Amino acid sequence: MSATNISVDAYSQPPLIWKPYQKVLFRICFIFFILMSIPENPDWYTQVFTFDWTSLHYRDLYDIARFQPSLTRGAGYYGYADWLILLVVAVFGGTIWSLADKRRNEYNVLYYWLTVIIRYRAAIGIIGFAFTKVLPVQMPYPSTGILNTNFGDLTAQKIYWLSISIVPWYQVFAGVVELTAGVLLFFRKTATLGAIILFGALGDIVYVNFAYDGGVHVYSSYFVLFAAFLIAKDIPKIYNLLIRERYTIPVNFNIQIRQRWLQITRIFLKTGVIVLFLFVFFYVQLNNFIYDPYKQPAAKGIAKLRGYYRVKEFRLNNVSIPYSPQDSLRWQDVTFEKWTTLSFKQNKPVVLDLSNGGGSPMRDINRTFELAGVAGGRRVFYYEADTVNQILYLQDKNKGANEFALAAKTALKKKKSSYKNFLSDQQEYELLDHKGLTGRRRKGITSERAQETDRNTMVLNYSTTDGKEVVLKGIDEHKDSVYVVLQRLDKKYALKPGKLSAGKY
Amino acid sequence: MATIDQPDRSGAEWNGWQKVVFRIIFIYFSLQIVPLDWKYYLHLAGVDWLHLSFRDIFNIAKYTPQFTSSVAHGQDWGQAGFADWGFIFLLALVGGLFWSWRDKERGNYVRLYYYLLVLVRYRLAIGVIAYGFLKVFALQAPYPSVSSLNTPYGDFTSWKLFSLSLGIVPGYQSFLGVVELLAGLFLLFRKTAPVGAIIIVFFTGNVFMSNLAYEGGDVVYSFYLVVLALFIVVYYAEQIINLLILAQPAAPVIVPISWSGSAKKLRWGVKSMVVLVFVVFYGISVYGSAVKGNYHFSTQPGLKGLTGLYTVNSFSVNGRVLPASLLDSIRWQDVVFEKWATLSIKINTYYSPVNDNREGIPAQDGGDAFESTATTGRHYYSYQADTVKKVLILRDLTHSGENAGQLSYAPQPDSTVILKGNVNGKVVEAILQKNNKKYLLKASEKGRRGSLKL
Numbered sequence: 001m002s003a004t005n006i007s008v009d010a011y012s013q014p015p016l017i018w019k020p021y022q023k024v025l026f027r028i029c030f031i032f033f034i035l036m037s038i039p040e041n042p043d044w045y046t047q048v049f050t051f052d053w054t055s056l057h058y059r060d061l062y063d064i065a066r067f068q069p070s071l072t073r074g075a076g077y078y079g080y081a082d083w084l085i086l087l088v089v090a091v092f093g094g095t096i097w098s099l100a101d102k103r104r105n106e107y108n109v110l111y112y113w114l115t116v117i118i119r120y121r122a123a124i125g126i127i128g129f130a131f132t133k134v135l136p137v138q139m140p141y142p143s144t145g146i147l148n149t150n151f152g153d154l155t156a157q158k159i160y161w162l163s164i165s166i167v168p169w170y171q172v173f174a175g176v177v178e179l180t181a182g183v184l185l186f187f188r189k190t191a192t193l194g195a196i197i198l199f200g201a202l203g204d205i206v207y208v209n210f211a212y213d214g215g216v217h218v219y220s221s222y223f224v225l226f227a228a229f230l231i232a233k234d235i236p237k238i239y240n241l242l243i244r245e246r247y248t249i250p251v252n253f254n255i256q257i258r259q260r261w262l263q264i265t266r267i268f269l270k271t272g273v274i275v276l277f278l279f280v281f282f283y284v285q286l287n288n289f290i291y292d293p294y295k296q297p298a299a300k301g302i303a304k305l306r307g308y309y310r311v312k313e314f315r316l317n318n319v320s321i322p323y324s325p326q327d328s329l330r331w332q333d334v335t336f337e338k339w340t341t342l343s344f345k346q347n348k349p350v351v352l353d354l355s356n357g358g359g360s361p362m363r364d365i366n367r368t369f370e371l372a373g374v375a376g377g378r379r380v381f382y383y384e385a386d387t388v389n390q391i392l393y394l395q396d397k398n399k400g401a402n403e404f405a406l407a408a409k410t411a412l413k414k415k416k417s418s419y420k421n422f423l424s425d426q427q428e429y430e431l432l433d434h435k436g437l438t439g440r441r442r443k444g445i446t447s448e449r450a451q452e453t454d455r456n457t458m459v460l461n462y463s464t465t466d467g468k469e470v471v472l473k474g475i476d477e478h479k480d481s482v483y484v485v486l487q488r489l490d491k492k493y494a495l496k497p498g499k500l501s502a503g504k505y
Numbered sequence: 506m507a508t509i510d511q512p513d514r515s516g517a518e519w520n521g522w523q524k525v526v527f528r529i530i531f532i533y534f535s536l537q538i539v540p541l542d543w544k545y546y547l548h549l550a551g552v553d554w555l556h557l558s559f560r561d562i563f564n565i566a567k568y569t570p571q572f573t574s575s576v577a578h579g580q581d582w583g584q585a586g587f588a589d590w591g592f593i594f595l596l597a598l599v600g601g602l603f604w605s606w607r608d609k610e611r612g613n614y615v616r617l618y619y620y621l622l623v624l625v626r627y628r629l630a631i632g633v634i635a636y637g638f639l640k641v642f643a644l645q646a647p648y649p650s651v652s653s654l655n656t657p658y659g660d661f662t663s664w665k666l667f668s669l670s671l672g673i674v675p676g677y678q679s680f681l682g683v684v685e686l687l688a689g690l691f692l693l694f695r696k697t698a699p700v701g702a703i704i705i706v707f708f709t710g711n712v713f714m715s716n717l718a719y720e721g722g723d724v725v726y727s728f729y730l731v732v733l734a735l736f737i738v739v740y741y742a743e744q745i746i747n748l749l750i751l752a753q754p755a756a757p758v759i760v761p762i763s764w765s766g767s768a769k770k771l772r773w774g775v776k777s778m779v780v781l782v783f784v785v786f787y788g789i790s791v792y793g794s795a796v797k798g799n800y801h802f803s804t805q806p807g808l809k810g811l812t813g814l815y816t817v818n819s820f821s822v823n824g825r826v827l828p829a830s831l832l833d834s835i836r837w838q839d840v841v842f843e844k845w846a847t848l849s850i851k852i853n854t855y856y857s858p859v860n861d862n863r864e865g866i867p868a869q870d871g872g873d874a875f876e877s878t879a880t881t882g883r884h885y886y887s888y889q890a891d892t893v894k895k896v897l898i899l900r901d902l903t904h905s906g907e908n909a910g911q912l913s914y915a916p917q918p919d920s921t922v923i924l925k926g927n928v929n930g931k932v933v934e935a936i937l938q939k940n941n942k943k944y945l946l947k948a949s950e951k952g953r954r955g956s957l958k959l
Contacts, residue, residue: 012754142658142659146658146659147657147658147659148657148658148659149657149658150654150655150656150657150658151649151653151654151655151656151657151658151661151669151946152649152653152654152655152942152944152945152946152947153944153945153946153959154658154945154946155945155946155949155953156673156674156946156949156950157949157953159669159670159673159946160670162658162666162670163666163667163670166663166666167663167718167719169718170714170715170717170718170719173714173718189750189751189752190750192749192750193749193750200707207677207680208677211674211676211677211680212673212674212677213949213950213952213953215953234748234749237748238748238749241744241748241755241757242696242697242699242700242741242757243696243697244696244757245696245757245758245759246757247754247755247756247757248748248754248755248757249754250748250749250752250753250754250755252752310831310832311831312832322828322829323828323829323830323831324829325816325817325829325838325839326816332831333831349958349959350958350959351956351957351958352945352957352958352959354949354953354954354957355953373945373949373953374945375945375959376945487832489832491659491855492855492881493659493660494659494660494661494662494665494858494879494880494881494882495658495659495660495661495662495663495666496662496663
C-alpha cells in the first residue's frame with residue numbers, strides 16, 4: 001500500500017521551540033501535578049514505615065496507593081477546595097518561574113518526566129481500587145437483613161453499591177477494566193490506550209458518584225484529570241487524522257537513557273513497582289477475599305442459628321405483646337447472619353448511620369456495611385457467643401449517629417467510657433482464621449478496642465432444638481427482660497444469590 | 506492524485522485469502538442488516554402509518570433477521586438468537602466460497618468494503634439512537650413505584666434491581682442517553698464515525714456485560730450492536746494503532762467512491778430521511794410520550810386522594826377476622842394505591858416472578874406490566890373505578906391478567922378507607938389506614954452529612 005511507502009522519519013522529534021503560552025501553561029501544570037502526586041499527609045509516611053511487611057494486609061498497600069490532596073479535609077467547592085488551593089499555588093509558582101526563566105526554549109525532557117510521574121501515580125492509584133473489585137469485596141452481597149429491607153428504606157448510595165454487589169462477576173469485570181487501564185499505563189507504548197480507558201471508565205464513575213451521592217467524586221475526578229493530561233497531546237493528532245483526514249505524524253517525547261546505572265535503576269524500580277502493586281497486591285487481596293472481606297465481619301456466626309425468622313411471640317417484662325405493624329416495642333423479624341450479627345426490625349425510628357460503611361475497620365463490630373444507609377427500623381447488633389452456656393453478648397453496631405455528628409458530640413463532652421467486652425483481645429484474635437490475622441488486623445483490634453465508647457448492649461440466652469424455632473430470653477438494651485420466640489422462615493428470594501462470595505463462614 | 510495527505514489505495518491488489526474473507530464478511534453483514542426476513546414486512550404492514558408513533562419506529566429500528574424462528578407473533582416483533590447468527594454465517598460461508606470460485610479476476614474490493622462500512626454505520630446509528638432517546642428522557646428505567654419502594658430488596662430479580670437502581674437517578678440516565686445519542690449521531694457522518702464507533706464499543710459493550718450479569722433479555726441484540734461497532738473500528742484500526750500505539754505516521758482513510766450526479770442526490774436523500782425519521786420525528790415522539798408519563802405504567806389515572814401507602818388495621822375473609830400477622834398467608838399486610846390505576850397488596854406468599862426482561866415498548870402504556878414483573882410478595886391489580894357507585898373492578902396483573910373481582914371503597918372521616926368485596930374468589934373486608942411513611946431514599950436526597958432519624 002502506497003501510504004506506508006512514503007518515506008518519512010517515523011519518529012518526529014518534539015519541537016525545539018515552544019510557544020510562550022505553552023511554556024507558561026507547562027510550568028503551571030508541572031507544579032500542579034507534582035503537588036497532586038505528592039502525599040501531603042505526614043501519616044502516609046509514618047504508615048509506610050510502621051506496616052508489618054512480614055504479614056501484609058491488603059489495606060497496607062491500598063493506603064500507599066490511595067492518597068489525594070487533603071489540606072482542607074474535603075470542605076467546600078463540592079470537595080474540590082484542595083485542588084483549587086493547589087491550582088492557585090501552581091499559577092503563582094508558574095508565574096514566578098516564567099519571570100525567572102526567560103531564556104528557556106522548550107521543556108521536552110521535563111515534559112517526559114512529568115508524564116512518567118503522572119502515569120505511575122494514576123496506575124498505582126487505580127490498581128489499588130481495581131483489586132477490591134477484581135476479587136469482589138468492595139461491594140459485598142446484601143446481608144439477610146438488607147434482603148428483607150424495603151427498597152425505599154435505603155439511601156441512593158446504598159442502592160448503587162448493592163446493585164453491583166448482587167452480580168459479583170460484573171464487579172470482577174469492572175475491576176478488570178480498571179486493572180487493564182492501570183497496567184497499560186506502566187508502559188510507554190500502551191499508555192495512551194490506558195489513559196483513554198481510564199478517562200472513560202472513571203468519567204462514568206464521577207457521574208455515578210454525583211448522581212447517587214456516592215462520596216468518592218473527588219478521588220474519581222482525580223484520575224479523570226490525570227488521564228486527560230496524558231491524552232491531551234494526542235487530541236490534536238487524532239483530530240487531524242480522523243476529522244481533518246490528513247496524514248498525521250505523532251510527536252515522540254520519549255527519551256533514550258544511555259547511562260548504564262540509570263538503565264539498571266529504571267529496570268529495578270519498574271520491576272519493583274510491578275511486583276509490589278500487581279503480584280504482591282493480588283496475593284494480599286486474595287487473602288482478604290478468602291479470610292477477611294473488609295466490609296464484612298470475618299468471624300463465623302453460630303451455624304445453627306443462621307437464617308431469617310419471624311417473631312411468633314414477644315414478651316416484654318413478662319407481658320405478651322401481639323403483633324401490630326404500628327407497635328413500637330415489639331420485634332417483627334430477626335436475622336442471624338453468616339457472621340456474628342443479629343438484626344431485628346422494630347417500628348421505631350433511630351438515628352441512622354449514613355456513611356458508606358467502608359473505611360478500614362479491623363474489628364468486626366466496626367464493619368458497618370450491613371447497616372450504613374439502611375433504615376426501615378432495622379437494628380443491627382454484633383455478638384460474642386458463649387456457646388457452652390448458650391449466651392449471646394450483644395453490642396449495637398450503630399453508634400447512634402453518623403461520623404460528623406459523632407465528632408461534634410465527642411468534642412463537646414468527653415464522657416468516661418464504661419465499655420466492657422466479653423472476650424479478651426486474645427480470644428477475639430482466635431475467632432479469625434489465622435491466615436487472615438495479618439499484622440494490621442492484630443494491631444487494629446487492640447487499638448480499636450482501646451477507643452471503644454458506650455454502646456447499647458443486650459445479653460440473651462438462646463435455645464433451639466432443631467433450628468426451626470429459636471427462643472431468646474434475657475435483658476435488652478433498656479435493661480428490660482425480653483422473651484422472644486422466633487419461627488424460621490425458609491424464605492425464597494426472587495434475587496438469586498451470587499456464586500462468587502467472599503469470606504469463610 | 507496520491508499526495509502525502511491523500512494516499513490512493515484503490516488500485517492495490519488484495520491477497521487471495523483477504524478476498525475470500527471479505528466475501529464471507531460482506532454476505533454475513535449484509536444478511537444481518539438488510540431486511541430480508543419476510544416476517545418483518547408482515548409487522549410493517551401492521552403499522553398504522555397515519556398514526557406512526559415512536560413505538561413503531563423503535564421496533565423498525567430493532568430489526569434483526571430471524572430466519573430460524575418461524576413464528577410471527579402479533580404485537581411482538583421478536584428478536585434474533587445466536588442460532589440465527591449461526592445460520593447466517595453458514596449462508597455467508599457457502600456464498601462467499603461460491604463467489605470466490607466464480608470470480609477469480611477481481612483485484613480488490615476497496616469500493617465494496619466502503620459501501621459495507623456505510624451500511625453498517627447507518628444500521629448501528631439507527632439502533633443506538635433508538636435506545637439513546639429512551640434514556641435521554643429517562644423512560645427506559647422509570648422511577649420506582651410506591652409499591653416497589655415498599656418491597657424488600659430480596660423480592661426483586663437482579664434485572665429488576667438494575668432497572669430500579671438506574672430509575673432513582675433520572676439525571677444520570679439522561680447523561681447515559683446523551684452519550685449514546687451523540688455516538689449515534691457521530692456514526693451518521695464519515696469524519697466522526699470512528700469516534701462514535703469507539704464510544705459504542707465501550708458503551709454498548711458495557712450494556713452487553715450488564716445483560717449477561719443481570720440476566721437481561723438483550724444479550725444477543727446488544728452483542729449484535731457491539732459487533733457492528735467493532736467492524737467499524739477495524740476499518741480504522743490500522744491508522745489508530747499507528748498513531749496511538751506504535752507512534753508511527755498514520756495515513757487517513759480515503760473515500761474510494763466519488764459521489765456525483767444522481768448518486769449524490771440519492772445519498773443526500775437517504776441521509777436526510779434517516780435523520781428526519783430516526784432522529785427528529787422519533788425524538789419528538791419520544792418526548793411527547795415522556796410528557797404524558799412513563800410508558801411502563803398505565804396512563805389511566807388512579808383514584809384521586811387515595812394515592813399512597815396504607816396499613817391494614819383490620820381484615821376479615823369470608824366473615825372470619827384475621828389478626829395482624831407477618832406469618833399468615835392470607836391476611837393483607839399493607840396496600841398501595843399508585844398515582845395511576847394500580848393497587849398492590851402485600852401478603853406473605855411467594856410466587857415465581859415473571860421475568861420479562863427484554864427491553865421493549867409496550868403497545869399500550871403499562872401494557873408490559875412492568876410494575877408486577879420480576880418481583881414477588883406483592884399482588885398487583887389494575888382497576889377500573891366507578892366513581893359513582895364507588896366500586897373498583899379489578900384485573901389481576903400478577904397471575905392471570907384476568908378479572909379478579911371487585912371492591913367497593915369508602916373513605917371515612919377519620920382518614921381510614923374501608924374496602925369491601927370479592928377478590929380472587931374470597932369475600933374480604935379491610936380497614937386501611939394511611940401511612941405517611943418517610944423514605945430514606947427521599948430523605949437522604951439532600952445529602953448524607955446531616956443527622957437523620959428514621
